[in-house]
Amino acid sequence: MELIVARSREDLAKARRGADVALVPTMGALHEGHRTLIREARVRADQVVVSVFVNPLQFGPNEDFSRYPRTFDSDLEVCRAEGVDVVFHPAVDDMYAPDRQVSVHSGRMGEIVEGAVRPGHFDGMLTVVLKLFNLVQPNLAVFGQKDAQQLALIRRMVADLDLPIEILGAPTVREPDGLALSSRNRFLSDEDREVALALSRALRAGAAELAPHRIRAAAQEVLDAAGSRLDLDYLALVDPATFVEVSESYEGMAVLAVAAKVGSTRLIDNVTLTLNPA
Numbered sequence: 001m002e003l004i005v006a007r008s009r010e011d012l013a014k015a016r017r018g019a020d021v022a023l024v025p026t027m028g029a030l031h032e033g034h035r036t037l038i039r040e041a042r043v044r045a046d047q048v049v050v051s052v053f054v055n056p057l058q059f060g061p062n063e064d065f066s067r068y069p070r071t072f073d074s075d076l077e078v079c080r081a082e083g084v085d086v087v088f089h090p091a092v093d094d095m096y097a098p099d100r101q102v103s104v105h106s107g108r109m110g111e112i113v114e115g116a117v118r119p120g121h122f123d124g125m126l127t128v129v130l131k132l133f134n135l136v137q138p139n140l141a142v143f144g145q146k147d148a149q150q151l152a153l154i155r156r157m158v159a160d161l162d163l164p165i166e167i168l169g170a171p172t173v174r175e176p177d178g179l180a181l182s183s184r185n186r187f188l189s190d191e192d193r194e195v196a197l198a199l200s201r202a203l204r205a206g207a208a209e210l211a212p213h214r215i216r217a218a219a220q221e222v223l224d225a226a227g228s229r230l231d232l233d234y235l236a237l238v239d240p241a242t243f244v245e246v247s248e249s250y251e252g253m254a255v256l257a258v259a260a261k262v263g264s265t266r267l268i269d270n271v272t273l274t275l276n277p278a
Contacts, residue, residue, distance in 0.1 A: 003079060004086045008094055009135055012049075015086045016136065020046040023138035025129060028052040029069040029183035030078040033173040037142045038082040040170050049136050050079055051088040053095065057103070057124030064266075069183055088136065095131060103127040106153055113243050113257060114149045114268065117233045125150055126157050133165060141165055146172040146180050148255050148270045149243050156241075172269075174200065180269045191229075192263040198226035199258050202235070203271040206256045210276045212237055212248050215256060223258070233259040233266075240272065250275055 006012040022045030024037045030052075041048045052075055059065035072089065079087050103123055106115065110122030133141065143151050151169050158167055173181045178200035179193065188196055206219035216237055223232055237246055240255045257270040 001085060003076070003084060005076070006086055006088045007090060009090070012086070012088050012135055016047070016049070018046050019139065021136065021138045022048050022140040022142060023132060023136045024048065024050045024084075024142050025132050026050060026052055026075075027054045027068065027183070028075050029071050029186075030075045031173075031181050031183065033144055033146065033181040035078060035082055036173050037144060037170050038079070038084060040168060041140065041142045042083055044168070045138075045140055047085045048083070049086040049088055049138065050084050051132055051136070053088070053090055053128070053132075055095075055124060055128040056092060057096070057127055058121050059124070060118055060120065063118070064184075067187075069186060088132075095128065104130055104157065109156060109243055110153055113234060113236050113238060114259060117259065122150070122153055126153060129154055130157065130161075130163075133163060138165060140168060142168045142170055144172060145169045145272075146182070146269065148240065148257060148272075152241060152243060178204075180267070182267060184265050184267065187263075187265040189263060192265065195226055195229045196262045196265075196267055198222055198230055199260060199267060199269045202258060203256055203269060206237075207271050207273045212246055212250060212254075212275060215273070215275070219256060219258070223260070229262060231261040233261070246275065 004015045006015050022041035024041050026034055054068050056065055104126035106122035106126050115122050145151060155167050158165055177197055179197055202219040202222035205222045206215040209215045209218050219235055236257045238244060238255050239246055240253055246254050254275050255270050255272055259268040
């Protein structure tokens, strides 16, 4: 079937078919990581809808909304190659009324770790995701584990609001050198890219340890060695369901998350690991 491009909610309603629909929300600039999400959706649903929408609500006043890469023509080629049925590509005015009043509040969970550095980011993210859920009405939605706090908050929203949608987290896709794929990687100079590799090296160093204090120390040592060109926002070892920092006595699954600016480019990464302080 030919790929359908829906640019309005009316077009989307006409294109949507059946009860077995998977949604892959994106902001475009699609790369191999997005392809992995689409492939996961493709094997699980009769119809795959990919949204391509750079959401202004999740960007702060000093962030890179205007600079964020917009590559819609090449995004369509990726979607065609991966067998996507519908691409939903609305304008901002189609998604948000100028007099809108109501949005989603991410709660305390959206104000810590990444949310502490980017106030309001997760409110904007959850608002657009809920709107996409309502417009597409999928029974499955696929997100990347690279945005681990985002994934945790979406699962929390689905549980708290009783949304009849299965949330699937797909593993992070990396370059051969370990750098997590990101639409923002294209902004890294060759020198900045070498510095950025400290993020994945730090996560690997931390994951080689078992106790929380040793994990944090091993990862921090790698980040410190990267020098002043790496501007660290946070290194956090957290419960994967709440994103609260874990204690020294914590046992079980945890997420080691890092965010830093390298040059003018902000990057995030994380790894899931098992803690056993004993």
